[in-house]
Amino acid sequence: MIRRLAGVLWLTIVWVLLWGTFTPLTIVGGVVVAVLVMVVFRQPLVPERLHIRPLHLLALFAYLIYDLVVSAAEVSWETLRRGPAARGAIVEVPLLSTSDRVVTVMANALSLSPGTMALQIDHDHGVWYVYALGPRDRAGVERARMRTLKMQRKVLAALGSADERAEADRLIAAGEAR
Amino acid sequence: MIRDVISSVFLLVGALSCLLGAVGLVRLPDLPSRLQAATKPQTLGLLLVLAGAAVRLELESAVTLVLVGLFQVITAPVIAQLVGRSAYRSGAVRQDLLVVDELAEKMPDD
Numbered sequence: 001m002i003r004r005l006a007g008v009l010w011l012t013i014v015w016v017l018l019w020g021t022f023t024p025l026t027i028v029g030g031v032v033v034a035v036l037v038m039v040v041f042r043q044p045l046v047p048e049r050l051h052i053r054p055l056h057l058l059a060l061f062a063y064l065i066y067d068l069v070v071s072a073a074e075v076s077w078e079t080l081r082r083g084p085a086a087r088g089a090i091v092e093v094p095l096l097s098t099s100d101r102v103v104t105v106m107a108n109a110l111s112l113s114p115g116t117m118a119l120q121i122d123h124d125h126g127v128w129y130v131y132a133l134g135p136r137d138r139a140g141v142e143r144a145r146m147r148t149l150k151m152q153r154k155v156l157a158a159l160g161s162a163d164e165r166a167e168a169d170r171l172i173a174a175g176e177a178r
Numbered sequence: 179m180i181r182d183v184i185s186s187v188f189l190l191v192g193a194l195s196c197l198l199g200a201v202g203l204v205r206l207p208d209l210p211s212r213l214q215a216a217t218k219p220q221t222l223g224l225l226l227v228l229a230g231a232a233v234r235l236e237l238e239s240a241v242t243l244v245l246v247g248l249f250q251v252i253t254a255p256v257i258a259q260l261v262g263r264s265a266y267r268s269g270a271v272r273q274d275l276l277v278v279d280e281l282a283e284k285m286p287d288d
Contacts, residue, residue: 017245018242020239022238068225069222072199072218079202079215086207090266092281107259112221117213117258118262119263119281120281131262
């Protein structure tokens with residue numbers, strides 16, 4: 001019930017923002033439209049609970065903005081310096097969460113990270129395949145793999161369980177030892 | 179006055195970032211690398227242009243821009259992933275430009 005109310009609240013906010021005016025008419029209209037949408041398109045409620053840690057979530061937002069800036073700079077630099085000679089790699093990276101919602105956040109975060117995007121997510125085997133722009137040799141490929149692991153660790157800090165975080169730390173430590 | 183300066187810095191840097199994205203579309207060699215140019219510098223550029231515009235608008239119009247930015251950040255990665263995935267499956271990713279392709283080693287030939 002609380003989830004459905006949150007849905008109505010969010011849709012109302014979007015509606016009011018779209019109108020750009022805070023009048024009783026837009027607010028009431030927003031509530032009516034939101035309730036209609038929620039009733040007509042009933043979403044299945046996902047039973048799983050997210051372990052949200054608000055401070056880490058804020059840190060994640062800040063990190064993503066920073067990542068987007070670095071990302072734009074790196075891709076631009078690659079464009080100017082290498083251009084047609086740019087190389088990429090498709091890298092297999094362990095997928096550190098089984099929750100659909102956490103994986104969605106990770107895939108979105110990955111797309112904001114420098115030169116990377118998700119090509120394929122393989123839930124059954126717990127891996128995903130990441131395209132990275134920029135690596136020119138094996139060392140570059142390993143750097144891209146580590147970067148993706150560390151990004152996932154940041155998402156888990158905000159939304160993951162303690163077990164998932166421990167597993168992420170273990171993989172990162174193993175990767176750095178190599 | 180200060181508002182104008184802040185706004186123009188945002189607008190100019192944003193426009194530059196978009197330009198670099200457009201240059202990337204032309205200069206980069208294949209589809210997935212061009213997708214990077216189409217998503218990253220473009221997204222940052224759009225957000226900066228929105229921020230630059232928001233500084234000069236009255237509050238009510240400015241909050242609508244927040245939605246534009248939000249939906250850009252939410253939707254661009256999804257589209258990039260869908261296009262990238264279909265490109266890979268239809269063979270539009272040039273293998274000679276990849277240092278390594280660990281997905282090919284796992285996918286059955288079909």
